[in-house]
Amino acid sequence: MARVVVDVMxxxxxxxxxxxxxxxxxxxxxxxxxxxxxxxxxxxxxxTGEADLERAREIADKLLANPVIEDxxxxxxxxxxxx
Amino acid sequence: MARVVVDVMxxxxxxxxxxxxxxxxxxxxxxxxxxxxxxxxxxxxxxTGEADLERAREIADKLLANPVIEDxxxxxxxxxxxx
Numbered sequence: 001m002a003r004v005v006v007d008v009m010x011x012x013x014x015x016x017x018x019x020x021x022x023x024x025x026x027x028x029x030x031x032x033x034x035x036x037x038x039x040x041x042x043x044x045x046x047x048t049g050e051a052d053l054e055r056a057r058e059i060a061d062k063l064l065a066n067p068v069i070e071d072x073x074x075x076x077x078x079x080x081x082x083x
Numbered sequence: 084m085a086r087v088v089v090d091v092m093x094x095x096x097x098x099x100x101x102x103x104x105x106x107x108x109x110x111x112x113x114x115x116x117x118x119x120x121x122x123x124x125x126x127x128x129x130x131t132g133e134a135d136l137e138r139a140r141e142i143a144d145k146l147l148a149n150p151v152i153e154d155x156x157x158x159x160x161x162x163x164x165x166x
Contacts, residue, residue: 001118007125019126022146029145031138035084035129042090042125043102046118055114062112063105 002051006060008072009040040070051076085134089143091155092123123153134159 010016019037026034043064045056056074065072093099102120109117126147128139139157148155 009125009127022126022142025146026142029142031142033131033135033138034142035131037129038127040125040127042092042123043105044092044121044123046120048116048118052116055116059105059109059112059114059117063108 002047002049003077004045004047004051004053004056005075005077006043006045006056006064006072007040007075008043008060008065008070009038010069011071014069085130085132086160087128087130087134087136087139088158088160089126089128089139089147089155090123090158091126091143091148091153092121093152094154097152 016038019039022039023034023037026032026037041064043060045059047055053074053076060072060074061067099121102122105122106117106120109115109120124147126143128142130138136157136159143155143157144150
């Protein structure tokens with residue numbers, strides 16, 4: 001079993017109301033040092049055999065990302081998720 | 084400006100119907116080597132000054148993750164997002 005991670009984020013020029021809502025809430029929590037927040041999706045794909053970045057890219061392209069408004073990045077983490 | 088990334092994923096024991104739907108669609112695309120797909124959120128926080136992991140953890144705890152069903156991991160990527 002090998003994991004590939006696909007990070008799908010809105011393109012920088014696309015407004016992100018969800019992230020904006022979080023950013024707007026921070027001053028009320030007393031946090032003022034944040035310039036912006038963007039919220040996207042993290043998709044973890046477990047392959048039965050070897051991690052296949054090309055295959056993951058194909059899946060992201062066909063199923064996970066909307067190329068009109070989103071960019072994605074594919075990566076194979078060395079070990080489990082960071083703690 | 085420094086970026087901190089918060090990855091929010093459903094706990095392993097919580098069912099993920101969205102990820103399951105993607106996993107179920109893959110055989111129809113001719114992809115059979117995927118065991119499972121889990122879909123969570125990737126949150127990018129831009130700090131005005133230094134990246135502050137402790138602060139990001141506090142934000143995740145208060146605003147980004149539901150501790151009943153979700154785990155989160157905070158990290159500071161070395162450079163920009165992976166291509």
